Amino acid sequence: MLTTGKAILDVANEHSFAVPAFNISDWAMFKGIVEISEQTNAPLIVAIHPDEVRHIGREMITGIVERAHFSSVPIAIHWDHGATYEQILHAVQFGFTSVMIDGSLAPFDENVAISKKVTDSAHALGLSVEGELGTIGANDSYAEAGAATIIYTDPDDAVTFVEQTGVDSLAIAIGTYHGFFPAHLKPELKLDLLKEIKSRVRIPLVLHGGSNNPDDEIYEAARTGINKINISTDIKVAYHNKMREVLGDDPKVREPNAIQPACIEAMNVVAAQKIELFGAAGKASLY
Template sequence: MLTTGKKILDVANEHNFAVPAFNISDWAMFNGVVEISEETNAPLLVAIHPDEVSHIRHELIPAIRERAHRSSVPIAIHWDHGADIPQMLTALRIGFTSVMIDGSMKSFEDNIAISRKTVEIAHAVGISVEAELGTIGKMDEDPEAEAGADVILYTDPQEAVTFVKQTGVDSLAVAIGTYHGLYPPTLKPELKLDLLKKIKAAVGIPLVLHGGSGNPDDEIAQAVKLGVNKINISSDIKVVYHNKMREVLLEKGLREPNSIQPPCIDALKEVAQHKIELFDAAGKAKLY
């Protein structure tokens, strides 16, 4: 069932669980996350950031929409970390049902302005909007980490109240200590859960956690209990998918996709299932 991000996240907010937003960068990965969501009866956001969009091309979105329509679970197609209004217009034109405008690197006033404009445009055609306040850290220069900052600027609860009131966004990505990319052994992930609790109490709307790969399971589970309703997972599934592909390609004579990709999809699905269960999303499609 194809739907919007708002319809999915409002239910998650009401019932206190988090929906995974799995970043996909090819058709096989997309099918993998849909299949495991159907097998676990969990709602799904298919996240695609601009670099991934440039790789899969606009022409693949109608096929993604068609598969989502046929799915037994609710699915939203989410433009992740949109940089500007032209990208938002492109997302709406080619069939996304949820968009994120990321003005987190701008001043507070400019972030409000671009987020409010995105809401005006997207809400006019029934599409939901996520924005970000504060900055997520970044571990490397990989394109998926480009939306991060060298220094984390934690979300201020009172600024969050003002931001939500003045923009009308449907969900808010907050900075509580996560990083885009893979954590090095020298860095211990740590979330500011007390800050998360204050932000949720202040704004009430669905909160989003970016950079969700690599954090300890117990911290993530606690963040869900404290009000996170969407968690982005990119690196964790991409690493296992491509590592398995490297392993499979070392076998002699393999050249057909139905010989190469199924083990890679299985590896991705195993990690994705763990995230679905960790976020308490398994079985929640029955609520829609």
């Protein structure tokens, strides 16, 4: 069933687990992610970044929304890392049920202002809103690639931000990275910081990145305050590594229906492991 991010994450918050938000870039990836979520009976957030929106087009998003309506598990369609108010309006027009406004690179007051403006409008239209406070850096072409330094989320600022914006969930910076960690940095979650923020901010918290963070840290984070974890790099690497293997050097290998099934299977091995690690397997029964 199609629903909002808030409807999904409020249950995760109450029952102390994290919902995977899988970034998808084509129909085969989307179809595979829905199928593994249904097989594991796990709630799902389909995340699509503006770059991915431009790649797949509005027409495919219409198909994604249609498929979500008939899913056996709750699905939210989430606009990931919206940078402007205008982008959020596009998300509304396209049929998204959840939006993220990322003002994390702006000064605190400006982040509050744009996040509140988006939240007021989105709530009036029945959409849920994720904000972000702090920066985690990036090894990819979007998100916080412009962040020169990692800025951990300040608990006092988190309280003020949530009170003044009314966001439904908050992405925090506690030691992750978009894409793979640079070689000179050690992946390490600040779990004490997470627990302090969670003790003061009762809405669902979100973890961006995490490709190189140890599973035991992610496991604990998903049970002590993190309720949504974004997954992009890990599933895309698995999907396209298998595609390279299938294609090989044979020019006769060209039909998508002969290439993509093995890629989806490889991707879903990773996706299933994340679903289990986050504690989301079987939790669709709660909705």
